[in-house]
Amino acid sequence: MKKLFIDLFSGAGGLSCGLEMSGFKCLLGIDQDKTAIETFKLNHKYAQAIAGDIRKISTESIKELIGNQKVSLICGGPPCQGFSTIGQNNKEDERNFLFWEFVRFVEAFKPNYILMENVTGLLAKKNEHTLKTIIKCFTNLGYTIDVKVLSAHHYGVPEKRRRTIFLGNKFGVANIYPEQLFKNSEKESTNLPLPRTVDWAFRNLCEVNGRVFNHDLDSAQIPNEIEKKRLQFIPEGKSVRYKKDELAYLPKELWFDVDWKNLHEERFREAKLNRLSRNSCSGTINTNRTSYYHPIENRYLTAREAAAIQSFPPDYIFCGSLNQQWRQIGNAVPPLLAKAIGEAILKLDQCKDLMEKTLSIQDVSSIRATAFSYRENVDEHQFIQLKLF
Structure with missing residues (x-):
């Protein structure tokens, strides 16, 4: 029987999609x-869905909705920016209430596992108080919590997207993170394959049964004539960020x-006219459809192309206006990353009785030093855990 989960802050369902691929049921x-x-x-x-303010949703009503079914996992990505770094933590701070709602659901349903994802900036030194608070909250509820930054392109997603992943279990053992499946580049000596590319995404994740959804080419056209003329001169995989790029690609x-010498660091803050390359993975797909351009056509990406790069299956249909589709796609956890995490949790569930109990042995500095190490595979007996006091 498949293990059941609840997805808080689900968005369009990227995390749920990947967890279901791994063998869970939403x-x-x-x-x-x-x-x-x-x-x-x-x-x-086959899942229930609620659109609403989670603060106004009682756990009693959810228990009534799902009946006596056992919730094995609660997952989600609540914002955590609002934790105070000076003085006492304020649970009433409106910027962090959603995290406390996540805790409320975990406390009510007591799942065996929890999965929380967030931005990599959460591990910055300035957010140390936040980090300790998160771990302490879950530890007080009886969970062993580990944290690691994972990069989506290591797990079959044709996109370099990094997320902080918190895993927790009620069995007092180290959480298992997925082993790396793809290497970073040809320079690495490992036998792992190279990352999947934008071309792979377009060939494999855009069309299903002869149909392509969310692929409006008219809305992907560039309305600004100067921008379109400039793009015609930009080679595949290139962009303009420095004066040298402008000189290399654009006619006078x-x-x-702009006065390049008076720009901060003599560069644009974000690269302009950023064409993707078919032969490499993409940068992070965000909610702004004008961030990237098609590798060889003089246009923006369609919503389907962006969803393919995020590793959504081609039959995953997005509702709403074009801007709403892009917001959903850009905010989503890539399904293939979620699938790898789900498989690791299920692996732990099978071997947990054979694993040794763990203690908090590392401090925050040690976590920060190792959390961004992507080259090492995660052994099931290794773990990363914060010292709370």
């Missing part, structure tokens, strides 16, 4: 974005009207 998704929940319901037909009549 019971419920909750998100305040009504359009994202429409997408979630459309693609998770299409140069940007």
